[in-house]
Amino acid sequence: xxxxxxxxxxxxxRQTLRDPRMRLLLFxxxxxxxxxxxxxxxxxxxxxxxxxxxxxxxxRDPLLREIHDKSLASGWFLPAKTPVSDPFEAIRAGRVDxxxxxxxxxxxxxxxxxxxxxxLLLDATNVTRxxxxxxxxxxxAATVGAAQTLVSGGVALxxxxxxxxxxxxLFNPTMxxxxxxxxxxxxxxxxxxTIILTSMSLTKEKETGTFETLISAxxxxxxxxxxxxxxxxxxxxxxxxxxxxxxxLLFDLPMRGSLALxxxxxxxxxxxxxxxxxxxxTIARNQQQSMMGGFxxxxxxxxxxxxxxxxxxxxxxxxxxxxxxxxxxxxxxxxNILLKGGSPELVLRNIGILALMAFFxxxxxxxxxxxxx
Amino acid sequence: xxEILAVEARHLTVRFGDFAAVKDVSFTxxxxxxxxxxxxxxxGKTTTIRVLCGLLAPxxxxxxxxxxxxxxxxxxxxxxxxYMSQKFTLYDDLTVEENFDFTSSLRKLDPAIAARRRQxxxxxxxxxxxxxxxxxxxxxGLRQQVSLAAALLHDPEIVFLxxxxxxxxxxxxxxxxALIRKLAASGKTIFVTTHYMDExxxxxxxxxxxxxxxxxxxxxxxxxxxxxxAPLYELSPRSEGARIxxxxxxxxxAIASLEAYGIRFHVAPRSEPxxxxxxxxxxxxxxxxRIQPSLEDVFIRLVEGGNR
Numbered sequence: 001x002x003x004x005x006x007x008x009x010x011x012x013x014r015q016t017l018r019d020p021r022m023r024l025l026l027f028x029x030x031x032x033x034x035x036x037x038x039x040x041x042x043x044x045x046x047x048x049x050x051x052x053x054x055x056x057x058x059x060r061d062p063l064l065r066e067i068h069d070k071s072l073a074s075g076w077f078l079p080a081k082t083p084v085s086d087p088f089e090a091i092r093a094g095r096v097d098x099x100x101x102x103x104x105x106x107x108x109x110x111x112x113x114x115x116x117x118x119x120l121l122l123d124a125t126n127v128t129r130x131x132x133x134x135x136x137x138x139x140x141a142a143t144v145g146a147a148q149t150l151v152s153g154g155v156a157l158x159x160x161x162x163x164x165x166x167x168x169x170l171f172n173p174t175m176x177x178x179x180x181x182x183x184x185x186x187x188x189x190x191x192x193x194t195i196i197l198t199s200m201s202l203t204k205e206k207e208t209g210t211f212e213t214l215i216s217a218x219x220x221x222x223x224x225x226x227x228x229x230x231x232x233x234x235x236x237x238x239x240x241x242x243x244x245x246x247x248x249l250l251f252d253l254p255m256r257g258s259l260a261l262x263x264x265x266x267x268x269x270x271x272x273x274x275x276x277x278x279x280x281x282t283i284a285r286n287q288q289q290s291m292m293g294g295f296x297x298x299x300x301x302x303x304x305x306x307x308x309x310x311x312x313x314x315x316x317x318x319x320x321x322x323x324x325x326x327x328x329x330x331x332x333x334x335x336n337i338l339l340k341g342g343s344p345e346l347v348l349r350n351i352g353i354l355a356l357m358a359f360f361x362x363x364x365x366x367x368x369x370x371x372x373x
Numbered sequence: 374x375x376e377i378l379a380v381e382a383r384h385l386t387v388r389f390g391d392f393a394a395v396k397d398v399s400f401t402x403x404x405x406x407x408x409x410x411x412x413x414x415x416x417g418k419t420t421t422i423r424v425l426c427g428l429l430a431p432x433x434x435x436x437x438x439x440x441x442x443x444x445x446x447x448x449x450x451x452x453x454x455x456y457m458s459q460k461f462t463l464y465d466d467l468t469v470e471e472n473f474d475f476t477s478s479l480r481k482l483d484p485a486i487a488a489r490r491r492q493x494x495x496x497x498x499x500x501x502x503x504x505x506x507x508x509x510x511x512x513x514g515l516r517q518q519v520s521l522a523a524a525l526l527h528d529p530e531i532v533f534l535x536x537x538x539x540x541x542x543x544x545x546x547x548x549x550x551a552l553i554r555k556l557a558a559s560g561k562t563i564f565v566t567t568h569y570m571d572e573x574x575x576x577x578x579x580x581x582x583x584x585x586x587x588x589x590x591x592x593x594x595x596x597x598x599x600x601x602x603a604p605l606y607e608l609s610p611r612s613e614g615a616r617i618x619x620x621x622x623x624x625x626x627a628i629a630s631l632e633a634y635g636i637r638f639h640v641a642p643r644s645e646p647x648x649x650x651x652x653x654x655x656x657x658x659x660x661x662x663r664i665q666p667s668l669e670d671v672f673i674r675l676v677e678g679g680n681r
Contacts, residue, residue: 003478003481004478004479004481006478007474007475007477007478007479008475008478010471010474010475010478011464011467011471011474011475014466014467014471015464015466015467018466019466208460208461208465209458209459209460209461209462210460210461210462210463210464212428212456212458212460212462213456213457213458213461213462213524214479215428216426216427216428216451216454216456216458217451217476217479217480218447218448218449218451218452218480219479220448371447372427372428372429372430372447373423373428373429
């Protein structure tokens with residue numbers, strides 16, 4: 001390798017790894033962030049406080065009691081702490097999330113009459129949560145109803161529909177959100193780290209003045225750009241096994257595909273994001289500007305990547321941004337390799353797209369960069 | 374064989390948009406010369422140096438450094454010169470050794486040669502601390518010396534020093550200038566900017582810049598002679614009452630210029646006979662002493678005087 005590039009490599013490694021804050025940013029922060037994001041960004045509905053009104057009805061109504069007990073046993077629900085006499089008031093005050101109200105005379109008797117109407121009051125200020133609760137309770141009521149039909153031969157609550165789906169949930173049978181979220185968060189962390197680190201590195205030199213000394217030597221633009229990218233590509237890549245191991249150990253992430261393929265895809269992705277970082281630093285004059293530039297890219301990039309919200313849900317006029325976003329392709333690769341075992345067609349296509357993006361960001365930086373002031 | 378000039382600028386103009394930082398400047402520097410570049414902040418000194426180091430392209434005019442022009446880009450010039458900018462030139466978070474290592478890799482020096490040069494230069498600046506000292510732990514004066522050594526690592530013929538002694542203690546400044554004179558004695562051309570007039574006295578020739586223009590270029594002695602053809606006098610007021618006469622004296626036809634220097638005043642008479650006539654009357658209020666003009670007098674007369 002060129003002597004100048006070797007010098008850059010030694011210098012950037014020394015400077016980055018020597019700084020305790022940088023070490024923290026590189027090796028500890030990703031694990032902490034991954035844990036926080038993986039746990040907090042769960043879209044599963046849990047800990048729903050369920051009440052039955054009026055108080056004491058549960059003991060007198062066997063069918064209602066069965067529904068209530070099954071709900072609590074499912075693990076999604078918690079019993080309300082205080083008895084609820086006015087369900088509206090209890091929901092408004094935020095004491096409970098859902099209230100079951102049986103018809104007058106009790107649910108058991110109503111079902112026996114052939115009129116199994118059980119009222120469910122839901123707090124829908126959080127729509128996703130309310131939908132989750134409704135889905136859970138429907139399922140529970142249906143199983144109780146079906147059992148009832150068999151036992152008593154009577155008219156069931158909610159007659160079994162004539163057409164039923166035989167649903168099989170593939171690749172994530174328990175529908176754990178972490179399995180879906182963690183690959184997204186992993187990509188985001190690598191992206192954030194490499195862009196910020198790379199773009200700050202060159203602008204820091206511009207700010208302190210060492211940049212002027214640097215380009216007073218007969219170095220070429222290619223040498224400076226490569227000297228400022230290769231070290232950060234290597235540092236960024238060193239993060240992948242760390243984050244991956246954390247994902248597998250902390251979140252039981254399956255690893256069904258080829259590790260080599262994943263490593264190669266990660267390399268191309270990191271080259272691409274480091275390229276974006278270096279491009280930002282050819283525009284920014286100081287560290288503040290490059291920080292701003294980094295976040296200006298990162299916010300839309302994480303939102304429009306399919307990490308949390310499916311790309312198909314993004315309105316047309318914004319969706320093209322998602323297709324220009326390297327995160328989109330890497331998240332797809334990660335999910336594909338980790339969960340599905342990796343379809344070579346999809347993975348290689350996405351790697352190709354990422355390589356093209358890397359070519360443009362680094363090529364663009366080379367065009368913009370001048371070894372003059 | 375005619376001697377190749379170290380630096381040659383002909384009608385050099387540098388514009389940033391509508392603003393001309395350097396306007397039609399011409400000068401030459403001979404090899405082995407200590408060439409001082411003086412001027413107020415924003416006079417165009419740094420811009421000129423940046424052009425001569427190949428960091429900025431001239432808008433107009435011709436520049437040749439070590440006999441090389443811009444025809445083949447800035448790289449050939451960059452190889453010839455050493456540059457120490459007025460900002461940070463060393464990495465604070467690297468050790469002295471690591472800084473030299475990076476500089477030598479930037480210049481693509483052979484490791485063995487670079488190691489030998491480094492030792493020579495460290496001996497030259499009498500550096501006695503461990504090589505694994507972090508630059509941030511060095512005192513300011515020493516840091517400047519290490520900076521100088523790093524700028525000399527590739528053995529350039531011409532060295533550009535942009536305010537190398539700014540913010541350094543007087544003792545460290547004296548030491549630094551001893552190094553500069555040693556370098557010039559060894560045949561290197563030194564092109565230096567400074568704000569300290571005592572330092573400017575060490576220069577072989579001085580160029581004075583004011584708002585982008587070159588207003589004077591001569592040896593320190595020559596500058597003093599041409600700026601103050603008549604002798605210069607120092608007036609020390611004998612009383613507070615004498616001070617009140619100063620504005621009146623400024624308008625006196627016998628006096629060409631009168632500048633305050635602390636509690637004293639420097640006066641340049643318009644002509645010897647007129648001054649002789651005014652003298653007896655002035656002696657009542659002032660103690661009068663004939664002095665040699667300093668470069669500071671020259672600087673104030675030429676640079677600041679021009680702004681009035």
